[in-house]
Amino acid sequence: xxxxxxxxxxxxxxxxxxxxxxxxxxxxxxxxxxxxxxxxxxxxxxxxxxxxxxxxxxxxxxxxxxxxxxxxxxxxxxxxxxxxxxxxxxxxxxxxxxxxxxxxxxxxxxxxxxxxxxxxxxxxxxxxxxxxxxxxxxxxxxxxxxxxxxxxxxxxxxxxxxxxxxxxxxxxxxxxxxxxxxxxxxxxxxxxxxxxxxxxxxxxxxxxxxxxxxxxxxxxxxx
Numbered sequence: 001x002x003x004x005x006x007x008x009x010x011x012x013x014x015x016x017x018x019x020x021x022x023x024x025x026x027x028x029x030x031x032x033x034x035x036x037x038x039x040x041x042x043x044x045x046x047x048x049x050x051x052x053x054x055x056x057x058x059x060x061x062x063x064x065x066x067x068x069x070x071x072x073x074x075x076x077x078x079x080x081x082x083x084x085x086x087x088x089x090x091x092x093x094x095x096x097x098x099x100x101x102x103x104x105x106x107x108x109x110x111x112x113x114x115x116x117x118x119x120x121x122x123x124x125x126x127x128x129x130x131x132x133x134x135x136x137x138x139x140x141x142x143x144x145x146x147x148x149x150x151x152x153x154x155x156x157x158x159x160x161x162x163x164x165x166x167x168x169x170x171x172x173x174x175x176x177x178x179x180x181x182x183x184x185x186x187x188x189x190x191x192x193x194x195x196x197x198x199x200x201x202x203x204x205x206x207x208x209x210x211x212x213x214x215x216x217x218x219x220x221x222x223x
Contacts, residue, residue, distance in 0.1 A: 003165040004142020011163040034079040049082045087154025092133040093174040095181045103196040105130040106179045118170040123177045125203035173207040
């Protein structure tokens with residue numbers, strides 16, 4: 001249940017992802033390498049989002065509000081600079097079968113994120129957003145199985161930011177809402193009749209996560 005190498009290579013490199021979005025007429029935010037931006041200050045105005053070209057879990061992601069602040073990062077390797085996307089961030093889960101057809105799309109609006117992991121979110125119904133993500137995953141060469149696309153939504157304006165060819169950390173919310181990707185994958189691999197057409201993933205389901213401390217005697221857990 002893994003997408004083809006070409007899909008993963010595009011998704012794993014945020015600069016390549018931006019170029020792929022642009023080549024395929026997917027609305028996105030302007031993105032360039034740090035060196036490119038520092039070399040053409042007349043074309044860039046703050047604020048920006050700066051992140052590693054191959055980063056994950058929000059590692060080293062920061063907002064930069066001035067040119068002088070951006071210049072202090074020149075020694076850090078492999079950074080990209082993005083214009084700040086307007087609107088609310090959404091993670092859209094999609095499931096693609098072996099024929100390359102997207103059989104399910106479910107959007108969830110991220111309400112709170114900690115350490116790159118969503119803590120609070122709600123599923124939403126947005127046909128334009130769902131159609132955009134469906135087009136992205138069906139055009140992505142060799143996409144298969146669970147993927148998610150991160151999109152900023154500002155009214156009618158949408159900006160795709162990243163593609164993740166895997167389950168997202170917030171997928172349990174989509175699963176609870178009826179997007180049963182594991183079941184459909186097992187059916188496909190086992191040659192069973194597919195049930196994805198029967199699914200009616202629901203909007204308006206919210207997820208709230210929390211940490212809990214657990215205390216037990218050490219002897220009970222072999223310590």
